[in-house]
Amino acid sequence: MSAELSTCALCPRLCRPACPVTTGTGREAAVPTFLAGMAIEFRRGRIEASLAEAALSLCTDCGACEEHCHIHHPLPELLRQARQEVAVDRLAEPLRPIDGDARRVAIEADDRPLGDVVEKLSGERVARWKTADRLGIGAIDSPAIWSERKPALRNWAEGRELVVADGGVAKALESAGVAFTWLSELADSDGCTGSCAAGGERPLACCGGGGPLADHHPEDAARLARAFARRWDGARLVDARCREHLRNSGIDASDLLDQLVEAL
Ligand code: SF4
Ligand code: SF4
Structure with a gap:
């Protein structure tokens, strides 16, 4: 594991330009390398867990780093695993x-x-599943919580x-290996702006609303939102999490769901 992390730690920062946190905040401490x-320093016992968590949550x-990487090294997954070693347990709503x-x-x-929108689009009856915490995605780095959440999601989705x-909901389902359909696949989303979770075009793809950055470093996440807004042409967003984060950062943003709700 550390050997795989060392590929990145020894890399001459080749994916630095692709990382939206590094470019959006200007923080060298956020460079993927x-x-x-x-993470390696923590595993070697050279830094405390709290310091490692502060660093690893700058993501x-x-x-984007894996996509940009010449060998497509799975750094996002390696960072996810490392965060599980340092994260303080977070709760998920039942x-x-x-x-x-x-x-x-x-x-x-x-x-x-x-649900009403999907019913109108599909012409079928649709059930509703409400969640106030995006199916608990904020706890994804807490192994004790997430190891129970994943089979629960699979059971409920069966x-x-x-x-x-x-x-956030999409990431939770992906982590549990549960298939799903984006609203944008059901509706005409031509001209909409995607997201990192929904496979958006890079480098516009990350607004800073994804965890763990938004949970641990809200000021950096807001800075990233403003950087996103400078590149963004104002097209409707595909991802409601981006919409919420941009709005919380003072940016007037609407998404595909807003448009479809207006048309109900
Ligand atoms: S993901 Fe690839 S480009 Fe980025 S630091 Fe690791 S090896 Fe280098
Ligand atoms: S996953 Fe994204 S935010 Fe995290 S280090 Fe890679 S490019 Fe940066």
Whole structure:
């Protein structure tokens, strides 16, 4: 493991330009190479867990470094594993019951009626699954919590076709190996801006709303949102998590779901 991290720690910072946190905040402490080095230092007992956690959480788990890397080294996954060694356990809200017995389920992560939108688009009955914490994605780096959450998500999803509009929900399902469909795949999303969770175009792909950065370093996440806004043409977003983060950072943002709710 550390041997794999050392590939990055010894790399001449080749993916630095691709990392949205490094470029958006100007923080050299966020360079992917440096994060890999901090994980190694922690494993060697040279730095405390709190310092390692502060460094390793300077990441949105966007995947841009791996994509940019000449050998596609899986640094995001290596950082995820390292964070599990240093993270303080975070709680996840118990999963709520699914409202309705339809096969297709809309996962509603905010107060907008995604279920109504999916019903209109598909012409089918749709069940609703509400979550106030994006299916607990904030606890993904807490092994004790997440090792229970993953099979629970698989059980709840079994035999159902899930529709999502939020990158945090998508990441939680991906981690559990649960298939899902983005709202943008059901609706006409031509001209919309994607996200790191929804496979957006880089380097516009990360607004800073992804964890763990937004949870641990809100000021840096807001700086990243402003950097995103300078490149962004104002097109509607695909990902509701980006919309929320940009709005919380003072940027007027709307998403595909806003547009479809208006048309209900
Ligand atoms: S992901 Fe690739 S480019 Fe980035 S630090 Fe690691 S080896 Fe270098
Ligand atoms: S996953 Fe994204 S934010 Fe994290 S180190 Fe790689 S490029 Fe930077």
